[in-house]
Amino acid sequence: MNVTDTGPPDRDQRFARLYEQTYTALLRFVERRVHPSHAEDVVADVFLVAWRRLDDVPPAADEARAWLFGVAHRTLRNERASSGRGGVKGVTTILRDGSRHSVSLEDLTGWTGAHLGTPATGGSARG
Template sequence: MTGPRANDQRLTRELGEVMPALLRFLERRVGTDDAPDLLGETLVVAWRRVADLPEDAEDARMWLFGIARGTILNHARGERRRLALAQRIRQRLSIDNASAPADAGADVRDAIDRLGDDFSDLIKLVHWDGFTLAEAGELLGIPTTTARSRYRRAREELRATLGEGAAEERSPIQVTDDSESALTRLGTVSPP
């Protein structure tokens, strides 16, 4: 009996005899958590390559263990890639988070939140997200001229709010007579 059906029957018979040993082989190399998944991957590859199944029973057994070893190597490469990616993400996050303490600029954020939605959204889009006034106006669905006038009024309100609070408490934001200093610093205050 030859052909695809015969190969399927031979592989089924070989797997019945070898599968417990394959699982133990995988468990010793990757642990009991990952071994069943790798056994499944090994079986998928074996069924996909069933036409390559050797005739001799011992050769077939070694062929299955060779497939299992290849599955382990693929798994190890994937783990290394995942660990390297996680490390790059951790490094990137540590660089991004090393900027300012969590409460730095809280008075500015509070002042922006008190402005009202029309003004605060515009200020956040321009200073935190880096949009131009025209782009922010487009995102908010308002003409550029309206965005400019709202931005000007928002700056005036922020100047008044931050100017009053500066005398009462020390702030990480220095408010001076220079009308742009508080707003210039807005760009350095990260969103909550």
């Protein structure tokens, strides 16, 4: 092995820099979209994709960050699609102060557009 061969260490260093530069922002992005207990798992999946496809990650920091956020978006979308196959279980709203309010589907049963002055059949409220 040549002493000047910098293959794997450069790869490791590049990944470490990418991780250090983007982890916190990526975690915040994901936490706004899923329950905090699930956010770290999603971010881990994103970095697993980044490690496997490191050669596809753009070299510029801003472009690499955008690439990672795109992977996060697709990961979240895929998880929603696969979990959506089981049906909607409820709704969680994150308020500006960071507090969360969850309502189960059972609590929503019977809540129709009539409560808002619109027909429950999905028709228009206009006459």
